Amino acid sequence: MTILLTHGDREYLRDPGEELQTDLGVLTVPEDVEPGDTLFTHLDEEFTVRRLRGPDLFHHFERTGAPMLPRDIGLVVGETGVSAGDRVLDAGTGTGVLAGYLGRIGADVVTFERKADFAEVARENIEMADVADRVDVRTGDITEEVDELGEFDVLTLDTPDAAEVVAHTPELLADGGSLGVYAPFVESARDVEMAAREANLDNIRTMETIQREMDFDDRGTRPTTTGVGHTGYLTFARNV
Amino acid sequence: MTILLTHGDREYLRDPGEELQTDLGVLTVPEDVEPGDTLFTHLDEEFTVRRLRGPDLFHHFERTGAPMLPRDIGLVVGETGVSAGDRVLDAGTGTGVLAGYLGRIGADVVTFERKADFAEVARENIEMADVADRVDVRTGDITEEVDELGEFDVLTLDTPDAAEVVAHTPELLADGGSLGVYAPFVESARDVEMAAREANLDNIRTMETIQREMDFDDRGTRPTTTGVGHTGYLTFARNV
Amino acid sequence: MTILLTHGDREYLRDPGEELQTDLGVLTVPEDVEPGDTLFTHLDEEFTVRRLRGPDLFHHFERTGAPMLPRDIGLVVGETGVSAGDRVLDAGTGTGVLAGYLGRIGADVVTFERKADFAEVARENIEMADVADRVDVRTGDITEEVDELGEFDVLTLDTPDAAEVVAHTPELLADGGSLGVYAPFVESARDVEMAAREANLDNIRTMETIQREMDFDDRGTRPTTTGVGHTGYLTFARNV
Amino acid sequence: MTILLTHGDREYLRDPGEELQTDLGVLTVPEDVEPGDTLFTHLDEEFTVRRLRGPDLFHHFERTGAPMLPRDIGLVVGETGVSAGDRVLDAGTGTGVLAGYLGRIGADVVTFERKADFAEVARENIEMADVADRVDVRTGDITEEVDELGEFDVLTLDTPDAAEVVAHTPELLADGGSLGVYAPFVESARDVEMAAREANLDNIRTMETIQREMDFDDRGTRPTTTGVGHTGYLTFARNV
Numbered sequence: 001m002t003i004l005l006t007h008g009d010r011e012y013l014r015d016p017g018e019e020l021q022t023d024l025g026v027l028t029v030p031e032d033v034e035p036g037d038t039l040f041t042h043l044d045e046e047f048t049v050r051r052l053r054g055p056d057l058f059h060h061f062e063r064t065g066a067p068m069l070p071r072d073i074g075l076v077v078g079e080t081g082v083s084a085g086d087r088v089l090d091a092g093t094g095t096g097v098l099a100g101y102l103g104r105i106g107a108d109v110v111t112f113e114r115k116a117d118f119a120e121v122a123r124e125n126i127e128m129a130d131v132a133d134r135v136d137v138r139t140g141d142i143t144e145e146v147d148e149l150g151e152f153d154v155l156t157l158d159t160p161d162a163a164e165v166v167a168h169t170p171e172l173l174a175d176g177g178s179l180g181v182y183a184p185f186v187e188s189a190r191d192v193e194m195a196a197r198e199a200n201l202d203n204i205r206t207m208e209t210i211q212r213e214m215d216f217d218d219r220g221t222r223p224t225t226t227g228v229g230h231t232g233y234l235t236f237a238r239n240v
Numbered sequence: 241m242t243i244l245l246t247h248g249d250r251e252y253l254r255d256p257g258e259e260l261q262t263d264l265g266v267l268t269v270p271e272d273v274e275p276g277d278t279l280f281t282h283l284d285e286e287f288t289v290r291r292l293r294g295p296d297l298f299h300h301f302e303r304t305g306a307p308m309l310p311r312d313i314g315l316v317v318g319e320t321g322v323s324a325g326d327r328v329l330d331a332g333t334g335t336g337v338l339a340g341y342l343g344r345i346g347a348d349v350v351t352f353e354r355k356a357d358f359a360e361v362a363r364e365n366i367e368m369a370d371v372a373d374r375v376d377v378r379t380g381d382i383t384e385e386v387d388e389l390g391e392f393d394v395l396t397l398d399t400p401d402a403a404e405v406v407a408h409t410p411e412l413l414a415d416g417g418s419l420g421v422y423a424p425f426v427e428s429a430r431d432v433e434m435a436a437r438e439a440n441l442d443n444i445r446t447m448e449t450i451q452r453e454m455d456f457d458d459r460g461t462r463p464t465t466t467g468v469g470h471t472g473y474l475t476f477a478r479n480v
Numbered sequence: 481m482t483i484l485l486t487h488g489d490r491e492y493l494r495d496p497g498e499e500l501q502t503d504l505g506v507l508t509v510p511e512d513v514e515p516g517d518t519l520f521t522h523l524d525e526e527f528t529v530r531r532l533r534g535p536d537l538f539h540h541f542e543r544t545g546a547p548m549l550p551r552d553i554g555l556v557v558g559e560t561g562v563s564a565g566d567r568v569l570d571a572g573t574g575t576g577v578l579a580g581y582l583g584r585i586g587a588d589v590v591t592f593e594r595k596a597d598f599a600e601v602a603r604e605n606i607e608m609a610d611v612a613d614r615v616d617v618r619t620g621d622i623t624e625e626v627d628e629l630g631e632f633d634v635l636t637l638d639t640p641d642a643a644e645v646v647a648h649t650p651e652l653l654a655d656g657g658s659l660g661v662y663a664p665f666v667e668s669a670r671d672v673e674m675a676a677r678e679a680n681l682d683n684i685r686t687m688e689t690i691q692r693e694m695d696f697d698d699r700g701t702r703p704t705t706t707g708v709g710h711t712g713y714l715t716f717a718r719n720v
Numbered sequence: 721m722t723i724l725l726t727h728g729d730r731e732y733l734r735d736p737g738e739e740l741q742t743d744l745g746v747l748t749v750p751e752d753v754e755p756g757d758t759l760f761t762h763l764d765e766e767f768t769v770r771r772l773r774g775p776d777l778f779h780h781f782e783r784t785g786a787p788m789l790p791r792d793i794g795l796v797v798g799e800t801g802v803s804a805g806d807r808v809l810d811a812g813t814g815t816g817v818l819a820g821y822l823g824r825i826g827a828d829v830v831t832f833e834r835k836a837d838f839a840e841v842a843r844e845n846i847e848m849a850d851v852a853d854r855v856d857v858r859t860g861d862i863t864e865e866v867d868e869l870g871e872f873d874v875l876t877l878d879t880p881d882a883a884e885v886v887a888h889t890p891e892l893l894a895d896g897g898s899l900g901v902y903a904p905f906v907e908s909a910r911d912v913e914m915a916a917r918e919a920n921l922d923n924i925r926t927m928e929t930i931q932r933e934m935d936f937d938d939r940g941t942r943p944t945t946t947g948v949g950h951t952g953y954l955t956f957a958r959n960v
Contacts, residue, residue: 006415006416053416054322055478057321078310078312078341083346084344101318175275176291178295185940187940188940206453208451208454210450212447212448214429214446214447214473216433220904220906222950222953224950225951428700452710461667462710472702515895515896516894530895535799535898536896549798555791556794557797558790558797563773564824581798581803584803586803586826633773655756656724656726656755669934674936686934688934693928694926
């Protein structure tokens with residue numbers, strides 16, 4: 001289990017047994033380290049041991065592209081209702097933040113990444129998130145294996161060819177199972193929605209999410225003037 | 241475990257051993273019923289057995305007020321990173337949809353509801369969601385018990401006096417733990433943000449979320465002209 | 481000049497010399513009626529004379545389709561900077577609200593409407609707005625007359641084939657002149673933007689506008705929960 | 721009349737009779753210069769003469785603070801229906817962009833600016849916009865002169881004490897006249913709305929406007945990821 005060593009604003013990722021060398025001195029993480037422990041360097045500087053939480057995955061995972069934001073991961077979880085014990089099929093692993101979150105929720109995840117080097121990074125990230133036993137990162141193209149994958153409770157997609165996979169949703173999802181697709185462009189979102197209609201899924205809807213941070217200061221309250229940008233469209237549907 | 245009996249668009253909630261009487265005939269749910277089973281009424285009409293998923297909780301829970309939407313629940317999960325095994329303290333149980341979702345994610349939830357009759361309904365809902373072993377619905381006022389509750393990984397609040405509870409966040413949250421507060425009004429959101437600043441929490445931000453459903457038809461694509469309304473402000477922070 | 485006769489919440493449109501018959505009695509509008517006058521029915525009920533203002537056009541014009549909202553008209557005026565004395569070319573007259581507003585601003589407007597019956601209604605509306613001397617409603621297809629129209633300060637379009645007209649912008653607009661196009665769908669907005677780029681226009685941008693009404697009540701402040709829908713995309717550019 | 725001298729992307733403001741000296745050479749603007757004229761420097765470089773349009777005011781006015789955006793000016797024009805010949809009372813002149821736009825629309829504007837130096841800059845800006853005969857910039861506090869100002873068709877406010885002025889709307893506005901108030905913060909917008917209710921105005925509403933620029937590229941279409949920020953709240957009402 002990778003842990004965070006924190007000192008003020010500083011955060012370092014280390015596994016048990018590893019060493020931390022900084023200007024604050026050197027320390028070795030004990031094999032039996034526990035979140036909440038306090039460790040000291042040879043210069044007697046104090047570090048606190050913290051367990052990685054979801055948002056830490058987003059910040060500390062090695063990136064192979066723009067990872068899905070915690071907000072969009074949350075919307076996928078909320079709308080599909082992923083729960084512990086669910087079987088989830090995911091494609092477009094990328095950095096692996098969505099798969100890591102789903103594993104931490106207790107779901108059993110099979111996730112496909114086409115690029116072997118990206119898949120390798122994702123595997124290391126998943127290891128760091130301590131959910132390697134729940135998240136199986138497979139190198140390959142999900143569209144080529146659709147027939148042998150079996151049945152899942154939830155299908156999550158973040159790939160350019162998502163619409164093609166959506167066409168197979170009825171075979172891939174258990175009765176009552178949910179689909180969640182992330183698409184960056186209007187055109188790809190439209191293709192996904194149309195594929196979902198074609199596949200006779202139920203409760204199909206494509207949402208756009210605009211978030212704005214509020215600015216509270218002494219003069220008053222308003223949304224931040226800088227704005228919060230678009231991330232992507234999310235299409236949801238159920239197999240009922 | 242409560243299951244859904246479905247026939248076309250119809251859905252009925254039943255526990256094992258219970259009877260379903262409709263114009264399609266009568267059937268008794270076997271004690272060993274499993275999701276995916278097919279049952280027949282005495283008129284030979286077919287019903288499919290389905291497990292309740294997150295969105296089903298939202299639709300089938302008995303309501304004691306406006307429940308938090310799956311979208312907002314998802315945002316809370318995504319931004320706080322709730323995971324299986326987390327200890328969550330929740331106040332403002334209401335209908336219990338948030339607590340039910342968190343229980344399904346594998347978290348151990350203590351949730352406070354001031355009104356005894358609301359708490360009783362919430363307990364029945366939690367039972368229906370099959371997470372009574374993980375979700376402890378307590379009747380009472382969280383502000384009166386703050387000192388004896390211990391330490392949690394996540395604190396979620398949806399109560400008018402949330403700002404008062406936020407002041408106690410440093411005692412209630414473990415190092416690295418997350419706070420998520422739902423506030424319907426600008427003024428209450430401001431109070432919460434100010435309380436979080438006063439409590440020296442980190443990474444404090446209050447978000448407003450606007451969602452719009454896309455309308456894809458033969459003429460073209462556009463956001464729906466009907467609009468999607470405001471639900472509430474969400475304030476997040478961490479105890480680091 | 482058509483005027484409004486108001487009594488409490490009631491409003492009636494009448495021209496000088498016309499009669500008003502309601503349950504409050506009968507009155508004849510004097511030929512020399514002026515805004516601010518008070519008139520009495522034969523039952524001695526009082527009516528106030530009011531001049532029509534912009535928003536009244538929106539409410540009292542006879543409609544031949546969904547008229548452009550005051551908000552979108554305003555955005556066109558603000559971004560193109562239409563001013564008194566400007567020569568404006570408009571296509572897709574429809575109900576004539578945009579043309580009526582522009583005439584009231586003092587611009588000289590030539591507006592094209594393909595359907596003869598719609599054009600006739602628009603002419604009556606423009607008459608009612610008292611700007612018939614400034615707004616020339618022509619029945620016909622602007623694309624067929626592009627070569628003989630001369631040069632304008634502003635070009636405003638709200639037609640399905642707007643992109644085709646945009647291609648002629650450099651011939652139609654004076655140096656420094658502005659284009660404003662309303663398109664209901666993403667696809668048509670994209671076509672317009674692409675045509676503007678192809679025509680080498682400057683400062684091209686397509687905006688989407690989301691408006692929300694604020695709800696101020698005793699409990700607090702928030703955006704209305706009902707939402708304010710999408711109207712259309714607005715593309716602006718200049719010929720510089 | 722100030723005109724723009726343009727050469728490629730360069731723009732220079734000059735009055736008739738003034739000289740332009742750049743690395744492209746020297747030229748003197750003829751007293752009888754007209755928009756559309758071509759002028760040459762002593763090095764035979766060509767400049768085109770252009771009339772200032774609304775958006776040019778926004779870019780070329782000397783600023784004494786953040787001027788109101790063309791979009792918000794447009795919304796004020798659209799919702800209040802300002803037209804040529806209208807009498808407009810404005811407070812919070814600032815840079816004078818709103819007053820300049822209204823003058824260009826043909827309205828007769830009296831605008832109040834508390835700070836003498838700001839008022840002086842606004843006067844120069846209004847001169848440049850060629851509407852000094854229509855826009856009277858007064859140095860002073862509108863609240864102190866409310867009783868002697870007479871009656872207007874439209875009242876526009878962008879001042880911290882707008883709510884106080886709104887209380888006088890019934891005396892300041894003609895029957896059917898419109899109020900438009902710009903407020904940067906929720907709290908000030910609430911005060912304005914409450915003052916409008918207190919004053920028994922009609923059709924009161926406070927709007928928040930979110931605009932997003934669309935991003936059309938080869939891969940597809942989406943709102944820009946950078947976001948477009950909040951500007952202010954706009955409250956509208958009528959005196960009917």
